[in-house]
Amino acid sequence: MREFAYARPASLAEAAAAFAGGGEAAFIAGGHTLLPAMKSRLRMPDTIVDLGALPGLTAIARDGDTLWIGALTTHAAVATSPEVAAAIPGLARLAGQIGDPQVRNAGTIGGVLANNDPAADYPSAALALKAVIETDRGAHDADDYFQGMFATALADGEIITRIGFAVPRAAAYAKFRHPASRYALVGVFVAAYADGVRVAVTGAGPGVFRWAEAEAALTADFRAEAVAGMALDSGDLNSDIHASAEYRGHLAGVMLADAVRAAG
Amino acid sequence: MHTRLTINGAPVAREVAPATLLVELLRDDLGLTGTHIGCDTSQCGACNVLVDGVAMKSCTLLAVQVAGRTITTIEGVAGSDELHPMQAAFREHHGLQCGFCTPGMVIAGLEIVRRHGTQVSRETIAHELEGNLCRCTGYINIIKAIEAGARAMAGTAAVFEAEGEAVDA
Numbered sequence: 019m020r021e022f023a024y025a026r027p028a029s030l031a032e033a034a035a036a037f038a039g040g041g042e043a044a045f046i047a048g049g050h051t052l053l054p055a056m057k058s059r060l061r062m063p064d065t066i067v068d069l070g071a072l073p074g075l076t077a078i079a080r081d082g083d084t085l086w087i088g089a090l091t092t093h094a095a096v097a098t099s100p101e102v103a104a105a106i107p108g109l110a111r112l113a114g115q116i117g118d119p120q121v122r123n124a125g126t127i128g129g130v131l132a133n134n135d136p137a138a139d140y141p142s143a144a145l146a147l148k149a150v151i152e153t154d155r156g157a158h159d160a161d162d163y164f165q166g167m168f169a170t171a172l173a174d175g176e177i178i179t180r181i182g183f184a185v186p187r188a189a190a191y192a193k194f195r196h197p198a199s200r201y202a203l204v205g206v207f208v209a210a211y212a213d214g215v216r217v218a219v220t221g222a223g224p225g226v227f228r229w230a231e232a233e234a235a236l237t238a239d240f241r242a243e244a245v246a247g248m249a250l251d252s253g254d255l256n257s258d259i260h261a262s263a264e265y266r267g268h269l270a271g272v273m274l275a276d277a278v279r280a281a282g
Numbered sequence: 283m284h285t286r287l288t289i290n291g292a293p294v295a296r297e298v299a300p301a302t303l304l305v306e307l308l309r310d311d312l313g314l315t316g317t318h319i320g321c322d323t324s325q326c327g328a329c330n331v332l333v334d335g336v337a338m339k340s341c342t343l344l345a346v347q348v349a350g351r352t353i354t355t356i357e358g359v360a361g362s363d364e365l366h367p368m369q370a371a372f373r374e375h376h377g378l379q380c381g382f383c384t385p386g387m388v389i390a391g392l393e394i395v396r397r398h399g400t401q402v403s404r405e406t407i408a409h410e411l412e413g414n415l416c417r418c419t420g421y422i423n424i425i426k427a428i429e430a431g432a433r434a435m436a437g438t439a440a441v442f443e444a445e446g447e448a449v450d451a
Contacts, residue, residue, distance in 0.1 A: 024283065024300035024346050046347070053291075053342050054324055068347060118413025119393060120330055198325065201393075231413075262432065271414045 019056045026068040030154045036106060037175040040065025044143035045177065047090055047129040050121055075128070075179060080105050083185050084150075089128025089178040093117070096127060106147065106183060108190040108281060112139050112207070115193055117200050121267055128178040134225065135201070136167045136256075142207035143191060145218035148184040159256055166225040186211050188240075190280035192273040193221075194258060204266050206273040208232075208281055211238055217274065222255050222266045233276055242275040284348045289314070290358025298345045305329045305340040308355060316356035316385045320415065327414030328382060330389035331355050337393035339413075356385035359392065367438060368392055368431035375429030379418035390414045391428035400436035406428055 026037040037043045045187040046052050055061040069075075075090040078101045085105040087096060096102055097114035116122055116130075116139050129274035130140040131151060143162055144151070149160040154177045163171045174179070186209040193205035202221035206229075210217045217229040237243045249271040252263035261269070285298040289312065298307060307332070308314040320328030322341050329341040332354040360366040368391045371377065378384045394402055394410045407422070407428050416424060 019301040019303075021301045024344070026349075027344070045346075048323060049344065050342055053344070057322065067343075068344075070347060093374065099314065116325075118327070119390070119410055120337050120395070120413045121324060121326060123333075123336050123393075124338050260373060 019053075020059075022060050022063050022173070023065040024068065025065065025239075026071050028071055028073070030072060030179070031229050033069060033072065033177060034065045034154060034175055037063065037214075040067060043067055043175070045069055045132070045232060046090065047142050048125040050117070050125040051127075051133050051135065069177065074219075077180070080185070082159075084182045085185055086180050086182050087127055089131075090126050091124050091128075092117070093122035093127070096141065097122060100156075105185050106189055108188075108207070108209075109143055109147070109183065111280075112143055112191040115139065115191075115200075121162070121200075127181060131181065132170065132178055134164060134168055134170050136178060136223065136225050137199075137201035137203070137205075137218065137221040139191070139193065139202055139205055141185070142202075142218040142220040142254040144181065145226050145228060146207040146209040146216045147189065148209075148211075148216070150182040151178055152182065153181050154179060164226050169250060171226070184211070188281040190277045190282075192276035194273055194278060195268055203261055204273050206270060206277045208274070208277040210237065210281065215240060219250065220271055222250060222270050224256065226253075229270070231276070236278065240278065240281075243279045245271065245274050245278065247271065248274060283346060285346055287345075287349055288352040290354060300344065300346050302345045303341055304331070304343040304345045304348055304353070306347040308340060308353075314355050314357050318382055318385060320382065320386075325413070325415065326383070327386040327390055330386040330393075330414070332359075332389060332392065335396065337389050337396075356388060359388065367434035368395075368428070371431030371434055372424075372427040375427040377420070377422050377424045378433070379420045383414060383416045383418075386399055386414055387411075387416070387424055387428075391431050392398075393416075394428060395432045395435055400432045402429070402432050 027033040043065040044063035051237040075088040077088045078099050093113045093116045104111040144160045151158045158171045189209040191207045193202045204222045205220040207218045217232040220226045250267040255263035255266045257263040317327035324342040331340045344409035345416045
């Protein structure tokens, strides 16, 4: 890796200042996306601002109908949290399927959402679970937050502090993962609310998106049979050495039905 | 930058360039070459070490990120001249062929005991090894070794340390 300056601020204000004065700067939390990207020279920051010492960003707590998770919470902590298991068990299971045990001990939910990899798992949960992404400058609704491949509503230097998920009646995630990278070839998150069902798809397209046809069918009848044979139109889907767009479109339908069954 | 951490029970203070990976500090600066670099892409687990008792991939951590924390490498798991029960089980059950992945596998075995206890099932062990690659494909004996190592840790001081943060034991 190319050398860089390193700052480890103790407050959000210090972090923002270090980022602003750091030339081409990057935040690091778990580092399990940034460091591989730096090794391959996809990222060459002048300054790395380590968020790991910021206090108070690992809390998990339910407040009414919202489950709040601090941005620095690791995937392992979400996967094993009794609060998450009680409020949104499908979210805990999703966290337990990210990467592998060692990766889950390091990677953080805030890091995943800030990066917005088109095949990451958490974006589908955030979009389906009506998440609010709180930052040091305000808050973003998930519906406006995800803006395509690696693009979000975050301004330069804006820091996610916690994520609030609307507690659903039922929810589950089903993922067909790439066996080497463990990213989702296709992942589908289903969340049922009193005012309707939300379905978010990751891995299939250039960024996470909602699946209107599936939402309408499941809002009318929340059973796997209601979406039997449904597939995504392949026109906007990814095609690569791992899977064709048609394959991903079909797989999305299979994962959709699996998720609905798991949500039970 | 000046960095202090504890490695295998001993305090270490070094000037560390920020771009130095933890595995590079361990191997190149401190001569602890038991921690291996297999893939360098966070997948193979040969570089696993314990950070405050929790297994992580030292090829995907900056040394400066773990300043102030306690690192245990394969050289430090036993804590004495006697092998740790998990190491002894790898020898007893021939849980290695070329041996390259072994340090990471032993650390992964300790992580499995921390998270699942000493009575962990063989199926769970196999699943929990998803972050470790053995290019000799010697997984059957590795799983046997971790199972035996876990059982051997029951009731020993090693397990109280390992299960300090057990979550679903």
